[in-house]
Amino acid sequence: MNHEIMFFGGFLLFIALMLAIDLGLFSKGDKPVSLKTASIMSAIWVLLALGFYWIIRHFGHELHNIHDFEHLQQVIKTHLHDVKVIPGSLEASIDAYNKNLALEFITGYVVEYALSVDNIFVMVLLFTSFGIPERYYHKVLVWGILGAVIMRFIFIFLGAALITKFGWILYVFGAFLVFTGVKMFLQRNQEEEIDPQNHPIVKFASKYFKVTPKLDQGNFFHVENGVKYMTPLFLVLLVIEFTDLVFAVDSIPAIFSVTKDPYIVFFSNIFAILGLRSMFFLLINVIHKFQYLKVGLAFLLIFIGAKMLLHSWLAAVGFTTTHSLIVIVSILAISIIASLIFPKKEDKLTSE
Template sequence: MFFGGFIVFIILMLAIDLGLFSKSDKPISLKAAAIMSLIWILFALGFGLVLYFWGNELHNVHDIARLKEIVAKHYHDVKIIESDLVASLHIYNKNLTLEYLTGYVVEYALSVDNIFVMVLLFSSFGIPERYYHKVLVWGILGAIILRCIFIFVGAALIAKFGWILYVFGAFLVYTGFMMYINRNQEEEVDPQNHAVVKFASKYFKVTSKMDGGKFFHIENGVRYMTPLFLVLLVIEFTDLIFAVDSIPAIFSVTKDPYIVFFSNIFAVLGLRSMFFLLVNIIHKFHYLKVGLAFLLIFIGAKMLLHNWLKEWGFTTTHSLIIILSILALSVVASLIFPKKENYER
């Protein structure tokens, strides 16, 4: 019921969002984007409060025996007071909330990298700004379904093969190093030669003509994919690639698949409004790529050194402090040391 209620809430919010904003096909203003971003952040924080007070309901934990089972199963850093169920549940719920918030911050930060790519994709495919919102809403709906599959498959793999966490950790460290090395490279997208476009063109009818805000264009009784639908497919494919980084990163914070799912989905839902908020200023945060690179390296190292860190008393609170510090430092550095523009004479 807890999980089902969350899914119903998400579907309802997306339906309202799509119905209210997509019919007019107007560009989202900076003010509207700021309001939407604030609303999604408040929803995310509100859900944190739900976990703080009723998190034990997620796994139907109402006695010490069940609490021990769930704590052992998901490797929660919780000290159980066997003589005091109420105090133990409070400690458990508090830890659950902290894991959720840390995972949310990690995913929200890594989502910024998606924005760099999305701006590039919309520009490369020649998509008018007034259709951005429609593409992103449908893209997020697809991302939720794909990430749900990824998360619970990942949780099953971790439960069966504990050593896979070390594989995830090594992969994240490698990804972080490569992101740092390639931080100054200009990314380019060739719509004609993109793998997804080539695949779609091979098996489906595709047109280069826009048909307003429609995903498909019908001509002489034949249905064609428009550039709007093609860019949606590319965005879904790109999110799938990004999920390979972000989902293992959250598993470094918590092994509870539901907490991974909740934190991941709230961050993804906030991505659309954050896109419109940052689309015109994202280039100013030029040290953010460096920050994200160090963030991935830290998370990967944490997964590799988990047992040693636990013995040293390293907790989720310490992880959250380090993660926030890395992100804050990269943003502040970007503002203090702005990127020099190259002007041609």
């Protein structure tokens, strides 16, 4: 356990350092983030995730301090890893374990990163509905993502504890994801609208706190005659945190379909979440062009949910994490390519 805490603590320190650098590059005053800056930081976060994949691939066994057959088999059994121990060769067995662990990490990362795109759709809609100027977007997202990291930490390790104690909960997660995927597919063409005045979070805040429509130069609170008021910037931050809480209900069970190791779930989740802010600024002006992406995400959730429901049967027929990664990447690639080949009618008219 001490070894796991040290590994986990080192990861958190590294993420804190990179996040500080990220915020330093992004938060130079209240001004819109350029496409160049967003592209650079998006590339850096992806490269960091790939670098962490390499670390897990070669040193993943150090996470649980595995140095003998008995401990290796115990970890494989506890976290239901798709690994076959090679009798007589601890080194080869550990290598197989590390390879599978790294594959679980990168698959979970791809799943979470893909589902984060749907979060971007909602954030764009929120900023527009609340009338937030673009120069304040980054400030809200800074605090929004920091809050998301804390919530994900709680959700992931709570979810892992539930799965360990109640194995049947995987079937509940699976059914819920299939339901969510089908619902997303059926509602794919519905225009989403947000009414700031009637949003539950806004109503709650207005009932118990003083609220002002003044932006107050991008501050979260406005003081007038000695009275502190919440500004629209703080309200939209609260709504974003609430929205991420809703998205976490989908995305966290989705990653548990890939791996049951809570540390790998957390690592893959956090890399994707921290890269979300730069991806938001990268895609904000083109996200509407990917009209089939929601369809792809719907099928992605249905596939992941079905995998959780049928995991025993799939394991029996030899369906591995590698196969899952191929299916997931294929679904996303097809939805993106279809969006580029068959653009919306208004996009066609604009290009002509």
